[in-house]
Amino acid sequence: MIWNEHYETLPREYLEELQLRRLRQLLNNVYARVEFYRNKMDEAGVKPDDIKSLADMSRLPFTYKQDMRDNYPFGLFAVPQEQIVRLHASSGTTGKPTVVGYTRRDIDTWTEIMARTFSAAGVGAGDILQNAYGYGLFTGGLGAHYGAEKIGASVIPISGGNSKKQLMLMKDFGSTAFSCTPSYALSLYETAVEEGIDPRKDLKLKAGIFGAEPWTNAMRQEIEDKWGIDALDIYGLSEIIGPGVAFECVEEKRGMHINEDHFIVETINPETGEVLPNGEEGELVFTTITKEAIPLIRYRTRDVTSLITEPCKCGRSFVRMNKVMGRSDDMLIIRGVNVYPSQVENILVQRAELSPYYLLIIDREGNMDTLEVQVELAEGQFMDRVRRLQDLAKGIEKDIKSMIGVTCKVRIVEHKTIARSEGKAQRVKDNRKI
Template sequence: MHSQAETMSREDLRALQARRLRETVERVYHLVPFYRRKLEEAGVRPEDIRSVDDLRRLPFTLKQDLRDHYPFGLFATPLEQVIRIHSSSGTTGKPTVVGYTAHDLEVWTEVMARSLVMGGVTAADVVHNAYGYGLFTGGLGFHYGAERLGAAVVPSSGGFTKRQLMLMKDFGATVLCSTPSFALHLAEVAKEEGYDIKKDFRLRVGFFGAEPASEGLRQAVREAWGIHYVEAYGLSEIIGPGVAASCPHGGLHVFEDHFIPEIIDPETGEVLPEGQEGELVITPITKQALPLLRYRTKDISRLYYAPCPCGRTIVRMETIKGRTDDMLIVNGVNVFPSQVEHVLTQVEGVTPNYVIVLDKKGVLDKLEVWVEVDENVFTDAVGGLEELKRRLEQELLNNLYINAKVKLVEPKTLERSMGKAKRIVDRRELIQK
């Protein structure tokens, strides 16, 4: 079941986008002083927006702009019309605050339902939703989308791993919604608790997002649970999850009737041609409370416009490789944590649980990767562990051109995350201070 908006011709879609983009620009020009000023500085008026190509004339919006106008300074509707407020965790200063009108929640529910349809979810399913509820958009996003399809939702939220496993088994969950790292953690604890994953659970599909995941981590989740893996992408500033989701043919379909994606060069801001890697920029074109122009996500991806074998004509986006602000520069070499993860998961004998520790040694950066070994391997002779350590160091050098010291640690010693996994410990700034 495809939504009609997902299969329309590119011409019809671009005409719809152009109309909605013009309405959005008009909305922010008249209702948000920040945007009126930015548009006047750029010499653009709403009537100048005639096609999607005019998008590149519009100014960018940064996360800092939301922080500078905390809490409601970028809202385009009075608070009487806002019926929900979410916000980011605000770990680096003020949180970013997002508002929703009744119309916005309707759009969000619709795109979440479409995302779930990509994994074959129907009214017959039991959806175990282990995304965090509360100010984080993950939990409620999946909740409303699944309810729209008539599925039974178990709003378990994060944490309480053993209780979650009991509920998944007893309620016969067929769908799991969580971060990929928490899905792996659930599988690990299930084995410890003596569950037989194949016999005790009925899961057939999972919806995973909220953190970058390499192909190796995705494969580890598929194998641990024996399920189909659907990638869900979104960010609270745009709407929450529901911006894009993956179909069985690979790549994530962006719901282009609501969000226009672009790929830009993160240094120059120039729009890049189809298929080139760069920073993903998104303009929501149906939002009322918080319409944003050309929001810079800092996520690294590519776009492909060729029609998909699944029948959808909406653009496909490559799995997020990492974030421009997650990129580590180690002695002049650019590395994303997801690239390190991918190398580790290709080597037999280690688990996908790892931490990257960065230190300074004189003027040089020193990179250490702590990685948990597989339980079966840990009982082996010390010589075998030395060989495994050497092999991992060689693979990181061959694939990523980085000299990393690998430290093998015992199974289950690295901290587990109930939400987004924390993969990097950067001590370089601490040392310089």
């Protein structure tokens, strides 16, 4: 289902004309109202009127997360305080959080793009969405909530955790869709099995909308097989607006449609800042062209992926982004090899004997980095056959060396040994002092 056919199917020529018009309005606005951007543009030797095409964007300076921290709390706001109706802040950082504000129009924009997200997943009026994203300063819960209500769905604002109650309400209320992190979806399935609930037979779920952490297509397949649903990926970040920056369609599930009438996307070489051709893997950079409260110019996300420009069969004309394979700033460098947790996950999920729960432990012995991969046995598998486990571990070590290029030690642990998370899964423990 397409929620807003006018914008979501705009011919490319008209979409780019709209983007340029909105970009130029944005630049004039922030140059006049935000001292930080006026200074940055002056230092770069560029004025708003110098941007005459989308190709000219490369002349504009980047914005970094540190810039938001340096201007904490409201230094990047482009409207007076009386126009701010909502404040959120990012979690999981040290020191001061990054603060984002919303005008009434910003909330409407956010609601609109989340309505598109749910519609693309086949969720609409008459559906019951169980929203297990966290509510509060985190943008996930409320962003999803408003979008689902806009399309006419009934929303259960249960937030994260309390898995037994989640399942009780799914069954009793007849939830037809749910939203949470993909790792929590798998954890919730384990609880369902313990409670004697067969999701395929006992529940009415048809779709799951999962985001807030990277996950692989193999993990998608496992979720779909266990729950009997369509599992859709969404992408967002608080600094840009929250969830809903990009979304998958149920027809294809091949790349997330970026809401390009609200965001201009680029991919760059993370080392040089050079803009890359579409299709090449690089760091995502977003410019918010309709946000009022805290518009951002060329914000470096540090998320690494590539863009898809070929038309999607669903009819949407927006550029799509592939799944995020890692981050340019916190990717693991082990003995000179760049390693993303998702690369290891892709290897592990090919083994039916294993569960999707794993932990990468990096240490340093002398001057040498070491990598240990801990991974759980799948439910119903046992640790009693030592030789079999040794052969399994050796096979995984060989695959990781062959496909990623790093030597590691694989340790297979019993089912439910690795800690579960109701939010973003913790995949890495780096003990190096670097």
